[in-house]
Amino acid sequence: MGSRAVKIKRSNIVDIFKFLAALAALAWLITRGTSRLGYNWQWYQVPQYLFTIKAGKWMAGPLMDGLLVTLKITAWSLIFSMVFGLTAALMRLSDAFMPRAIARLYLELIRNTPLLVQIFFLYFVLAPILDLSRFNAAVLALSLFEGAYASEIFRAGIVSIHRGQWEAAYSLGLSTFHTYTRIVLPQAIRRILPPLTGQAISLIKDSALVSTIAVYDLTMEGRSIIADTFLTFEIWFTVAAIYLVVTLAMSLAVGLMENRFAIRS
């Protein structure tokens, strides 16, 4: 048994090296292939778009400004998507027909059309009607979109609360409102929080689409730098790396949160 375990471990180490070799080969292939086709790699140009040092002071470059805008859009959209999501979930769970119908219409409309079309619709159609700015239209589009998905998470969380809790609350004489705020939502929130954080990661990724309406987020900054300098690969790889750092960090946070909020039996 002992020698077998050692054998498996050794083959794992070999596999890791094989994997690293494969990655290196891929990188070499891309660099070699592109430069043979006349692509001029200029990685040294990239740092100035991240940070510049002027008179001993660090100044954020356009890419960092873009990241800040991306995070700002994500944060606002997250807040509003919670509002839309919770409202839609409560409306769908309502006894009355009208709120259920409206919520259903909202969900079907959002979940069956592309986000890009929704962004265009909001920016070109609704923004002039409601007098929204570019940034606000982007936030509204993203939060309406993400809210539709969040509402299902909220609904699942609320429905997952045991029926006995409702009955107990009613028998104690609590109103529907108080049952929700005092009994059901506090219990539902711990089941809801981990998937909602996952939703926040989707939001960061989806926010890249607002670059299509010229909101200067990370993607748009990348596009405009490329239009000026033709550093296509370098800038896109940098932008991708920045997104990756943010989303992977958040994935890690979700993992930790899932452990923290795990319901111990």
Add this chain to the structure above:
Amino acid sequence: MRTDAVMKKKRKITATDTVFGALLLAAVAYMVYRVTVGLNYKWKWEVIPQYLMRYDSAAGSWVPNYLLQGLFTTLRLSFWGTVLATLFGTLMGLFRVSRRLFYRLLGRTYVELIRNLPPLVIIFIFYFFLSDQIMPFLDLDCLVRAAPPAVQRIVAIVFATPQNMAPFLSAVLTLAIFEGAYIAEIVRAGIESVEPHQWEAAHALGLSGWQTMRHVILPQALQRLLPALAGQFISLVKDSAIVSVISVQELTFQGTQLMASTYMTIEIWTTVTLLYLVITLTCSLAVGKLETYMARSHT
């Protein structure tokens, strides 16, 4: 909370219904007021049909115009994208459940990389790479142009017209690489959902690892995957809107072009949205049917 007693009760209009109905009406009324008075918008719904279909006087028949052409391109993109993504996703899904760490690492890296990056960024990177570096290599345009007219016509219906071939194929490949990561996870879940004693039984019969996978596990897994794959097709219909940013002439791209030339923003985006809804809702209905059919055939 709805209880059974409430559900059985006859539907009647409650105070909540009136409040929500009034709110909805007020919102609609405000919009109509803003559009007609605030923006002084000139409605021109009557010109939309001509962008769907137009009369070709040379051929003497009705042919699809911009919007329907765009819709067909969207469907072609989604179809070929799903086919390629399924092949690619199955391979990567097999990598993900492999016993060798090397393959697991490869599969894991691919899936994590794609799923943690914005689709738009992936599309920009791959599209540039494919259309600028790989496509000129293959020189498909010449290949298609050299083919006999009958073949060209079939290619134009199934894929794209010769002049649109390179961007179309780049877009299909990009979408396949992107969607493949999601399909890989579906395939992995499907393989892991097959009961372990299927493996044991196959081993007991003397099948090798690969034979077990190919003859025992995969057929069962793929059958279970079918509804999920169909759902992924619907996702791809929606995700394919993104390739409009790289000027592939699908529905959203045609919408932006028409809007730039006619300024009929409200009519065009409403029509585009409705066209997408028709496709996705029809597909959802079909997937629902498929799911019930498969659930019935399994029991």
